[in-house]
Amino acid sequence: MSATPVLLDYGSGGKAAQRLISELFVRHFANPILEAMDDAALLGRLRGAVVMSTDGYTVDPVEFPGGNIGSLAVHGTVNDVSMLGARPRFLTCAYIIEEGLDMNLLERVVRGMGEAARRADVRIVGGDTKVVPRGAADKIFITTTGIGEVILEPAPSGSRAAPGDAILISGSMGDHGLTILSRREGLSLDSGVMSDSAALNRMVEALITEVGDVHVLRDPTRGGLATTRNEIAGPSGVVCAVNETAIPVKDGVAAGCSVLGLDPLYLANEGKLICVLPENKSAAALAVMRGFSEGRDAARIGAVEAAGAKSRAGQVLLQTPLGGRRLLGMLEGEQLPRIC
Amino acid sequence: MSDTTLNAAAFADPALCRGLLETLEAELDGPFRFMEVCGTHTVSIFRSGLRSLLPEGVIHLSGPGCPVCVTHDREIAAAMALAGRDGVTIATFGDLMRVPGPGGASLKSAKAEGAQVEIVYSPLDALALARREKDRTVVFLGVGFETTAPTVAATMRMARAEGLTNFAVLAFHKLVPPALDALLAESGGAAQGTGIDGFLLPGHVSTIIGVEPYRFMADRYHKPGVVGGFDPADILQSLILLIRMRKSKTPDIINQYSRAVSDQGNPRAREMLFEVFEASDALWRGIGLIRQSGLAIRDAYADYDARRRFSLELPDVPEIRGCKCGEVLKGRLAPDGCPLFGKTCTPASPVGPCMVSTEGSCAAYFKYGVEK
Numbered sequence: 001m002s003a004t005p006v007l008l009d010y011g012s013g014g015k016a017a018q019r020l021i022s023e024l025f026v027r028h029f030a031n032p033i034l035e036a037m038d039d040a041a042l043l044g045r046l047r048g049a050v051v052m053s054t055d056g057y058t059v060d061p062v063e064f065p066g067g068n069i070g071s072l073a074v075h076g077t078v079n080d081v082s083m084l085g086a087r088p089r090f091l092t093c094a095y096i097i098e099e100g101l102d103m104n105l106l107e108r109v110v111r112g113m114g115e116a117a118r119r120a121d122v123r124i125v126g127g128d129t130k131v132v133p134r135g136a137a138d139k140i141f142i143t144t145t146g147i148g149e150v151i152l153e154p155a156p157s158g159s160r161a162a163p164g165d166a167i168l169i170s171g172s173m174g175d176h177g178l179t180i181l182s183r184r185e186g187l188s189l190d191s192g193v194m195s196d197s198a199a200l201n202r203m204v205e206a207l208i209t210e211v212g213d214v215h216v217l218r219d220p221t222r223g224g225l226a227t228t229r230n231e232i233a234g235p236s237g238v239v240c241a242v243n244e245t246a247i248p249v250k251d252g253v254a255a256g257c258s259v260l261g262l263d264p265l266y267l268a269n270e271g272k273l274i275c276v277l278p279e280n281k282s283a284a285a286l287a288v289m290r291g292f293s294e295g296r297d298a299a300r301i302g303a304v305e306a307a308g309a310k311s312r313a314g315q316v317l318l319q320t321p322l323g324g325r326r327l328l329g330m331l332e333g334e335q336l337p338r339i340c
Numbered sequence: 341m342s343d344t345t346l347n348a349a350a351f352a353d354p355a356l357c358r359g360l361l362e363t364l365e366a367e368l369d370g371p372f373r374f375m376e377v378c379g380t381h382t383v384s385i386f387r388s389g390l391r392s393l394l395p396e397g398v399i400h401l402s403g404p405g406c407p408v409c410v411t412h413d414r415e416i417a418a419a420m421a422l423a424g425r426d427g428v429t430i431a432t433f434g435d436l437m438r439v440p441g442p443g444g445a446s447l448k449s450a451k452a453e454g455a456q457v458e459i460v461y462s463p464l465d466a467l468a469l470a471r472r473e474k475d476r477t478v479v480f481l482g483v484g485f486e487t488t489a490p491t492v493a494a495t496m497r498m499a500r501a502e503g504l505t506n507f508a509v510l511a512f513h514k515l516v517p518p519a520l521d522a523l524l525a526e527s528g529g530a531a532q533g534t535g536i537d538g539f540l541l542p543g544h545v546s547t548i549i550g551v552e553p554y555r556f557m558a559d560r561y562h563k564p565g566v567v568g569g570f571d572p573a574d575i576l577q578s579l580i581l582l583i584r585m586r587k588s589k590t591p592d593i594i595n596q597y598s599r600a601v602s603d604q605g606n607p608r609a610r611e612m613l614f615e616v617f618e619a620s621d622a623l624w625r626g627i628g629l630i631r632q633s634g635l636a637i638r639d640a641y642a643d644y645d646a647r648r649r650f651s652l653e654l655p656d657v658p659e660i661r662g663c664k665c666g667e668v669l670k671g672r673l674a675p676d677g678c679p680l681f682g683k684t685c686t687p688a689s690p691v692g693p694c695m696v697s698t699e700g701s702c703a704a705y706f707k708y709g710v711e712k
Contacts, residue, residue, distance in 0.1 A: 322357050322572055324389020326708040 006101040011131030021129065024107060028114035029124040033090075041125035043090055049150040051086035053077055056143045061183050062109065066176070066195030067270075069142055070113030075199050075270055076221070077146040078120050082204040083217045083273070085152030091117060092126040096141040099134045109140060120199035122146070152208045160215040161236035165304040166282035168275045170203065170289050171196065171297040172248040173225050177267025178256045185260060193252040198271030198294045206292070207275065211285045216276035223330065224266040226316070228274060230330040234314040242302035242328060243319045265328065276304060351571030352388065360576035361393060367583050371397040373535060374582060375671050377405035377516060378542035379699025380570050386708035388572045398579065401671035402701035404519050404624060405542060407484040408435045409669060409693045409700045412623035414654040415512045416441040419481055422510060422650060423447060429456040429473060431466035432481040435697045440690060442657045463495040463509075470499070470507040479646045482511040482635075487544045489513045489635055490609040493616035496637075496644045508646040511637050514622055516545050517553040518633035523670060524561045526627075536671060538582035539565040540575065543597040548613070550605025551595050558591040569597040616641050623654070625693065626666020665692035668701055675705040682706060 009016040026034060033041050057073040067075075073093065081088040093113065097106065117124050154160075175196040182193070200219065207214055216236075220228035225247070233240045249257075249264045257264050271294050277285055282300055289295030307313040318328040350356075376382060382402045385391050391400055404410045420441045423430045430447065437448045437459065451457040456476065460466050463480050470478035482492045492509060499507045520539065541554055546567045557563045564585035568578035578596045585591055595601055613635075622634020637645040646652065662680050667673035675681055675694065685691035687703050694700035 318389070320387075320389030321352065321354050322389050322393060323354060324392040326386060326389050326392060329707045 004103060006097050006099060006103060006106060006131055008099050008131050008133065011097070011129055017129065024110050025127060025129070028110045029117065029127075030114070031123045031125065033123060033125040041090070041092070043125065043147070046089065046147070046149045049153070051081050051084045051148045051150060051155075052145065053080040054143065054145040055080060056141065058138070058141050059180065060138060061180070062105065062139050064179055064183055064195055065193070066179060067116075067197040068109050068112045069140060070109035070111070071116035072195075072197050072270060073142040073144045074113055074116035074120060074122070074124075075197050077144040078122055078199045078201050079219045079270075079273070081146045081148040082201040083156065083219055084148075084150065085155045085204070085208055085214065085217065086148035086150045087205060088120065088122045088146050088148040088201050090147045091122055091124045092145045093124060094128040094143040095130070096137050097129065097131045098137045098139050099131055101139055106140070109142075113142075116199065120201055122201075151205065152212075152214065156214050156217040157235075158216055158218060158232045159235035161232050161238050161240070161276045161304045162215060163238060163304055163306040164279055165215055165276045166279045166300055167229075167240060167242065167302040167304065168277075168282060168285055168289070168298060168300050169220075169225070169247070170200070170273045170275070170295040171271075172250045172253065173220070173269060173272070174249060174253045174257065174262075174264030174267035176270040177224065178253045178260075178262065178264070181260060181262065181267075182256050193250065193256060196269055196271035196294070200271065200273050200294060203289060203292045203295050204273070206288050207285055210288050211277070211281055213281055214275060214277045214285075216274070218274045220269050220272060220274055222268050224264070224268060225274070226263075226265045226328045227330045229316040229328060230314075232274070232276065233316050236304070237307075237313045239305045239307050239311045239313065240302060240316045241305050241319065242316060245319075245321050246299055246301045248297045248299055279303070351569065351573040353573065357390075357572050357576060360573060360580065361395075364398070364576060364580050364583070365395045367580060367587070368395055368397050369583070369587055371399065372537045372579075372583055372586065373399040373401060373671075374538050374540055374579060375401040375403040375536045376540040376542075377403040377520065378540075378544065379406040379409075379697065380544065381405065381540055381542070381568070381575065382701055382704050383699055384570045384572070385575060386704045390572050390575060391708075401536065402668070402704070403523065403671055404627065404669040405516075406694070406697050406699040406701070407488075407514070408439060408697035409665065410514055410519075410624050410627075411436070411439070411483055411512055411693065412625045412654075413441070413657045413659065414623060417655045417657045418647075418652055419510060420445060420447065420450060421655060422479060422646065422652060423450045423455040423457055425650065427476050428650075429458060429469065429476045429478045430481060431458050431460045431469055431478055433461075433483065434459045435699075436481060436483060438690065438696050439693050440660070440696070442655070463492045464498075467495050467499055467504070467507060470504055474506060477506045477508060477649075480507075480509045482509045482513050485514055485516050485542070485545050486548045486613070489617060490548060490606075490613045493612045496616050496641055497612070499644060500641070505643070508644050508649050509637065510646040510652070511617070511635055512622070513617065513635040514624065515619065515633050515635065516542060517549070517556075518630050519624060519627065520554070520557060522624075522627060522630045522633070524557065524563065526670075536563065537586055538563060540578050540582070541565045541567040541593070543567060543569050543574075543601060546595070546597070546601045546605065548606050548609050550601070551593055551603045554593045558593055562591045564591040565593045567593070567595045567597050567601055569600065624669075626669045660692055663692035665694045665702070668694055675702040676709065678702070
């Protein structure tokens with residue numbers, strides 16, 4: 001593509017727009033369904049029940065260590081579909097682009113998206129591009145919608161955690177959130193902190209087929225581990241007891257959090273999952289997760305309990321390194337802006 | 341890959357803290373009610389889980405140590421009135437945005453309705469805003485204790501040196517020792533006792549003022565005080581020192597946090613502070629007027645005083661109905677003893693300021709609290 005910036009013409013539906021679509025999007029997303037270039041994508045038959053999810057991505061900065069908004073838009077939606085015990089198959093994407101965007105930046109985003117989809121083995125089968133006047137959007141917003149086939153029934157659900165279950169996480173907490181926030185604060189953290197943005201569908205499929213009996217799968221994105229745990233304890237009517245010492249947090253993330261006054265347990269992750277399943281399956285599940293690069297730091301961080309004399313259903317209780325106990329509440333107040 | 345766990349600092353070392361807890365338990369000679377007057381202490385005691393580990397007889401009270409919480413309704417109302425003026429941009433720390441003012445409105449809702457309100461992380465950011473927005477007057481909301489006031493003073497001095505005329509400060513700064521004096525005096529002083537057996541004194545404030553300004557607590561009210569650091573081991577060591585002083589009936593003011601606090605404080609910071617500010621009477625939420633407990637801008641800096649520049653009065657406002665923040669700040673009521681707590685008043689929709697600020701004791705109870 002040329003190095004001229006994106007012009008309003010590119011979203012007009014005319015020849016300029018067609019050129020942008022064929023020379024950029026179709027080239028990087030290459031697959032026969034998309035290349036048919038019809039008004040809609042013909043997917044054929046799917047096996048089993050169908051799962052569908054949609055999410056908008058507005059991250060600032062658009063490019064960050066570990067990915068860009070394009071790869072993030074694939075990973076986020078692929079992971080959401082996977083968390084229902086489904087195999088993601090197809091994605092569509094809608095781009096809102098600010099007039100004047102650097103064409104090279106757009107190409108890097110689209111390439112990142114294409115590569116992420118190939119690695120996750122999903123196809124991008126349709127899309128839309130709009131260019132809006134300068135100031136009407138901030139650089140680039142992307143919405144992706146994903147469809148997948150259910151491979152585990154009953155589907156994992158936030159309401160299925162039961163006393164006697166173990167709580168596992170697939171790796172360290174806070175990497176993505178800290179990467180984005182430190183970039184925005186203009187802090188350069190030399191400690192190699194980078195986003196964990198990654199597709200988890202292969203790991204999920206292995207967990208389901210090799211271990212089975214997975215009660216809950218969640219990806220702790222916005223609001224972090226603390227908020228996601230509460231979204232499990234509440235609907236399941238149980239107490240989640242979590243051991244703070246067992247939660248992996250990278251040195252660079254811990255240090256950056258201390259500088260910025262943040263709590264890594266409330267920071268977003270884009271390539272991690274929480275898995276709740278019966279205690280006697282936890283060792284097998286950890287072994288499966290650790291077999292994947294995105295799960296090599298997987299850890300058992302706690303257990304599901306019934307409400308007792310000193311706890312109420314819906315609470316997440318954190319055992320601190322001192323041995324004390326406190327609540328691990330949900331994120332309150334302002335969402336940290338635009339981290340995904 | 342090298343991982344670390346949280347709170348790995350030496351002063352949070354679990355083995356060290358277990359030892360200190362055992363000492364504390366062994367030395368305890370009856371119920372001991374201690375009050376801290378610093379939001380950072382409040383959060384640390386909860387967040388580390390220390391509160392759940394304290395021996396049965398050690399009772400933790402959270403006093404008037406959260407800057408947002410002690411800011412008076414009338415001061416919030418004045419800030420809101422200023423936010424409504426044409427040509428004014430309010431620059432404020434984020435915590436103040438959600439404090440409910442008259443009729444439940446807040447700076448956040450004022451912003452949504454068109455007022456120019458910007459969140460800044462330092463008064464210097466507000467100054468930078470004034471340099472950029474030459475056609476508006478940028479007013480920084482000066483809220484906080486002795487810790488933050490010297491930076492605000494330095495910023496005003498910088499504004500004057502640059503000849504910047506579109507910058508001003510709405511100063512609601514407060515001083516900690518006069519509030520402690522009022523707290524002790526109100527409850528009948530030494531004769532009747534206050535229900536508080538000792539004070540964990542604020543480490544950050546003390547880096548500026550040192551140890552001497554607290555001396556009256558021991559001399560006149562016979563209450564021990566320890567200037568303490570913020571990690572669990574600091575807090576436990578401070579509690580042991582307090583309990584020992586009560587046992588030996590030798591109330592004194594001790595500096596436990598000597599790695600950060602010099603007994604003399606920071607004379608240069610104080611010099612800066614008092615070049616721009618002078619002590620004046622101030623309103624405290626829940627306590628009312630305390631003589632010489634605030635900081636007013638000196639005549640020499642009148643051009644940078646938003647109150648004088650905009651002829652701003654503190655409007656009379658009705659009290660927030662049912663809110664017990666005042667009683668909570670004085671240590672007379674535990675947050676969960678307030679009828680609104682967790683019902684109509686939550687961090688998502690706070691009625692009073694103690695539920696707004698992350699350092700407020702009601703917010704800490706709500707966020708971290710576990711039945712003991």
